[in-house]
Amino acid sequence: MTELAQKILAGNTRSIARAISHVENDREGREALIDELYPHCGKAIVWGITGPPGAGKSSLVDRLIERLRTRGKSVAVIAVDPSSPFTGGALLGDRLRMQKHAVDDGVFIRSMASRGHLGGLAGATADALRIFDAAGFDYILVETIGVGQTEIEIMGLSDIVLLVLVPGAGDEIQALKAGVMEIGDIFIINKRDLDGADKLRVQVEYVLGIKFAEQSDQMNPILMTSAINDEGVDDLMDSIGEYVERMKASGKLANRREQRLQDEIKTILSAKIFAAFHDFMQMNGEIDTLVQEIVHDKQKPYALINAKIDGFIKEMHTK
Amino acid sequence: MTELAQKILAGNTRSIARAISHVENDREGREALIDELYPHCGKAIVWGITGPPGAGKSSLVDRLIERLRTRGKSVAVIAVDPSSPFTGGALLGDRLRMQKHAVDDGVFIRSMASRGHLGGLAGATADALRIFDAAGFDYILVETIGVGQTEIEIMGLSDIVLLVLVPGAGDEIQALKAGVMEIGDIFIINKRDLDGADKLRVQVEYVLGIKFAEQSDQMNPILMTSAINDEGVDDLMDSIGEYVERMKASGKLANRREQRLQDEIKTILSAKIFAAFHDFMQMNGEIDTLVQEIVHDKQKPYALINAKIDGFIKEMHTK
Numbered sequence: 001m002t003e004l005a006q007k008i009l010a011g012n013t014r015s016i017a018r019a020i021s022h023v024e025n026d027r028e029g030r031e032a033l034i035d036e037l038y039p040h041c042g043k044a045i046v047w048g049i050t051g052p053p054g055a056g057k058s059s060l061v062d063r064l065i066e067r068l069r070t071r072g073k074s075v076a077v078i079a080v081d082p083s084s085p086f087t088g089g090a091l092l093g094d095r096l097r098m099q100k101h102a103v104d105d106g107v108f109i110r111s112m113a114s115r116g117h118l119g120g121l122a123g124a125t126a127d128a129l130r131i132f133d134a135a136g137f138d139y140i141l142v143e144t145i146g147v148g149q150t151e152i153e154i155m156g157l158s159d160i161v162l163l164v165l166v167p168g169a170g171d172e173i174q175a176l177k178a179g180v181m182e183i184g185d186i187f188i189i190n191k192r193d194l195d196g197a198d199k200l201r202v203q204v205e206y207v208l209g210i211k212f213a214e215q216s217d218q219m220n221p222i223l224m225t226s227a228i229n230d231e232g233v234d235d236l237m238d239s240i241g242e243y244v245e246r247m248k249a250s251g252k253l254a255n256r257r258e259q260r261l262q263d264e265i266k267t268i269l270s271a272k273i274f275a276a277f278h279d280f281m282q283m284n285g286e287i288d289t290l291v292q293e294i295v296h297d298k299q300k301p302y303a304l305i306n307a308k309i310d311g312f313i314k315e316m317h318t319k
Numbered sequence: 320m321t322e323l324a325q326k327i328l329a330g331n332t333r334s335i336a337r338a339i340s341h342v343e344n345d346r347e348g349r350e351a352l353i354d355e356l357y358p359h360c361g362k363a364i365v366w367g368i369t370g371p372p373g374a375g376k377s378s379l380v381d382r383l384i385e386r387l388r389t390r391g392k393s394v395a396v397i398a399v400d401p402s403s404p405f406t407g408g409a410l411l412g413d414r415l416r417m418q419k420h421a422v423d424d425g426v427f428i429r430s431m432a433s434r435g436h437l438g439g440l441a442g443a444t445a446d447a448l449r450i451f452d453a454a455g456f457d458y459i460l461v462e463t464i465g466v467g468q469t470e471i472e473i474m475g476l477s478d479i480v481l482l483v484l485v486p487g488a489g490d491e492i493q494a495l496k497a498g499v500m501e502i503g504d505i506f507i508i509n510k511r512d513l514d515g516a517d518k519l520r521v522q523v524e525y526v527l528g529i530k531f532a533e534q535s536d537q538m539n540p541i542l543m544t545s546a547i548n549d550e551g552v553d554d555l556m557d558s559i560g561e562y563v564e565r566m567k568a569s570g571k572l573a574n575r576r577e578q579r580l581q582d583e584i585k586t587i588l589s590a591k592i593f594a595a596f597h598d599f600m601q602m603n604g605e606i607d608t609l610v611q612e613i614v615h616d617k618q619k620p621y622a623l624i625n626a627k628i629d630g631f632i633k634e635m636h637t638k
Contacts, residue, residue, distance in 0.1 A: 035619035262610045265624065269606075270593040272628050277592045278585075287588075291581045300354035305584065309591050 002029075005036040011135050013108060020110060023127035034127055037134035042257075044076075044133040045244060048158030049143045050151055050183070055166040056190040059227035061143055065101055067237050068139050074106040076132035080125055080144045080154055108137065122153040126264055129157060152183055156260060159253055160185045160244055165204065167196035181207055185220060186239060192224040192232065277312055321348075324355040330454050332427060339429055342446035353446055356453035361576075363395075363452040364563060367477030368462045369470055369502070374485040375509040378546035380462055384420055386556050387458055393425040395451040399444055399463045399473055427456065441472040445583060448476060474502045475579060478572055479563055483507045484523065486515035500526055504539060505558060511543040511551060596631060 007015035023030050047064070049057055061077060068075045101107040112125060125142065132140045142158055144151040155161045163184030187204050189197055201222060208220055221239045225232035247253040278287070290308060294301045326334035342349050366383070368376055380396060387394045420426040431444060444461065451459050461477055463470040474480045482503030506523050508516055520541060527539055540558045544551035566572040597606070609627060613620045 031621035031625075035621050038613075038620055039617040258610070258614050261614055262606075265610055265613065265620070266597075266606065268621075268624055269596070269628065270589070272624065273596045273631070274589040274592055276628065277588070287581075287585065291577070291584055294357075294584065295577050295580055298358040301357055301584065302350035302354050302587075305587055305591065306350075309588065309595065312592070 001036055002033070005033060008037060008131060008135050009040060013105075016108065016131055016135050017110070019131050020112075020128050023131070024112060024124045026124075030127070034130055037130050040134040041130050042133065044129075044137050044140050046129060046140045046142060046158045046160075047240065048155040048161040049141060049164060050155055050161065051164030051188075051190075052166065055164040056227050057143055057164050060162075060164060060188070060190060060225065060233075061141055062101075063227050063230060063233045064141065064237070065107055067233065069101075069104065069106055073138040074136070075108075076135075076137040076140045077107070077109040078125060078128055078132075078140065078142045079109065079111045080121060080142060080151070108132070122157065123264075123267070125154050126157055155183050156263070159256065160240065160247070162186050162188055162240070164188045164190050165200060166191050167194045167200045186236075186243060187220060187222045188236065189222065189224045190227055192226050193229070197224060320355055321352070324352060327356060327450060327454050328359060332424075335427065335450055335454050336429070338450050339431075339447050342450070343431060343443045345443075349446070353449055356449050359453040360449050361452065363448075363456050363459050365448060365459045365461060365477045365479075366559070367474040367480040368460060368483060369474050369480065370483030370507075370509075371485065374483040375546050376462055376483050379481075379483060379507065379509055379544065379552075380460055381420075382546050382549060382552045383460065383556070384426055386552065388420075388423065388425055392457040393455070394427075395454075395456040395459045396426070396428045397444060397447055397451075397459065397461045398428065398430045399440060399461060399470075427451070441476065442583075442586070444473050445476055471502055475582070478575065479504045479559065479566070481505050481507055481559070483509050484519060485510050486513045486519045505555075505562060506539060506541045507555065508541065508543045509546055511545050512548070516543060 004015055004019060008019055019033060022033065049061055049064075051057055058079075065075050065077065101109060110128065112121065112128060129140055129142070142154060144154050161183050163181070163186070165187065167189065187208070189200055189204070191197070201224065204222055208222070221243065223232060223236045223239055225236055227233065244253070247256070286308065290304060293299045293304060323334055323338060327338055338352060341352065368380055368383075370376055377398075384394050384396065420428060429447065431440065431447060448459055448461070461473060463473050480502050482500070482505070484506065486508065506527070508519055508523070510516070520543065523541055527541070540562065542551060542555045542558055544555055546552065563572070566575070605627065609623060612618045612623060
């Protein structure tokens with residue numbers, strides 16, 4: 001076993017930080033490191049926290065960290081930020097609120113942005129989860145901004161997803177769009193003292209009602225909180241605990257983890273087989289030629305692509 | 320040439336509608352159809368319109384259609400909605416505002432949602448663009464909701480991207496997050512009569528100022544409109560026209576189209592090579608075995624995956 005893997009398993013914070021930069025940038029040795037850590041994974045519980053900007057996710061995460069620390073649990077937080085470098089500044093402020101935990105050894109907070117990882121931001125986050133898990137953190141909280149496809153993929157890495165909504169964020173119905181309702185296990189209406197909180201609750205119940213009828217067989221809890229005033233947080237903690245226990249008892253947690261791993265393996269296979277293909281073709285300048293033929297000669301694109309793939313499978317062997 | 324392709328080239332609306340359902344569901348014959356149409360593509364100008372929910376995009380699209388029709392141009396509109404089936408209802412209302420054009424033969428409005436297309440929603444949209452282009456529409460307007468990765472990909476299919484912002488949508492800075500500013504060519508502050516419109520303009524100028532300094536060599540226009548009161552729309556039309564002319568003159572339009580096609584070809588190659596790989600392995604139950612080994616025996620995941628890929632390349636030939 002490498003020294004880095006040993007130090008991670010011992011919970012050394014500098015080694016953990018270094019390993020995460022490692023996987024984020026897809027450096028040499030990343031795969032070997034994950035292979036070393038993987039057999040030590042599976043003990044941490046992963047909570048995903050998502051919702052629209054301004055819903056108070058960071059304040060809520062802050063409260064959840066406090067509660068978990070009171071119970072003597074260690075906590076790693078991954079704040080995933082797919083935004084661009086030049087608008088990143090605004091998010092940094094949100095993160096700072098969590099910095100009071102920075103002096104606590106039982107809390108490790110890490111921001112991640114998209115880098116060179118083959119599997120994109122979701123792939124890098126999956127690796128970071130394994131590092132924290134192997135390092136022995138009891139809980140890992142993954143927070144994302146917004147509700148795009150990348151965020152939905154990242155939430156798919158969690159054992160349980162907390163969807164944080166807020167009343168009065170423009171048209172409430174808007175907040176329920178974009179496929180985000182389906183990924184929530186527990187629904188939180190934060191800033192519950194604001195006008196419209198009860199109305200939002202009714203809307204969520206309505207949408208979930210439709211969801212039940214269509215597909216779900218399990219009740220999704222709806223909680224009302226005010227993270228900033230520390231209200232409703234204990235009820236939320238209870239609700240999360242019960243939900244996870246139910247998932248364990250029913251086998252749903254194990255199923256979800258297996259499904260997630262299966263998806264991840266397929267994604268890695270897909271990326272790797274294409275990389276092999278791409279290296280091979282690029283070497284021959286074939287992709288450029290293909291593009292030129294399609295762009296300038298107005299050739300039939302699919303006919304050319306299909307011929308190229310047939311050729312690839314044959315040539316790959318003779319190489 | 321198939322009858323369907325002939326009818327599309329002749330501009331038959333029923334055939335166009337049928338072809339789009341065809342590509343959306345990735346039916347048999349999709350590739351052959353696109354191959355037939357592709358040599359007839361490249362004449363339409365594609366405008367992408369995006370921005371946060373509630374910015375008034377549909378009203379603005381409505382005005383732009385009016386202006387283009389006044390100039391005798393035919394217009395196709397693709398409203399892309401990545402939201403889930405059960406929340407889709409809310410969006411339908413937005414769409415209805417454009418329905419007054421439904422009786423106009425020179426306007427074709429089509430909603431698209433994710434279906435079975437190999438390349439996802441962006442792939443289906445790319446195919447739909449080719450169908451409208453081959454059918455002879457002068458302009459194609461692609462409207463998306465929200466600012467996720469899928470929407471950014473879809474905006475990448477456009478010749479020019481109009482980013483529609485609105486004052487007072489919560490914290491204005493929030494609207495500028497998530498990498499969306501980079502994809503805009505022309506910035507529109509709609510609902511310009513609302514408080515905060517001037518402040519938002521200053522913020523946009525500030526962010527664009529940073530963008531200029533870092534990467535851009537071309538001025539991005541900022542326009543103030545009130546689509547609902549039909550104000551600022553003529554200035555916007557002029558601005559779009561001038562911007563596209565500059566892009567043509569500088570070669571930027573041709574470059575963007577070539578880059579887009581190159582990206583698309585790579586995506587198709589990637590999906591196809593993986594599909595071939597997947598079919599082959601699934602046939603042998605190998606992916607399931609791999610997942611079982613990794614999940615239950617806690618084997619090193621990357622070592623197993625890499626061995627499997629090496630094996631694939633060899634076995635593929637002997638098949």
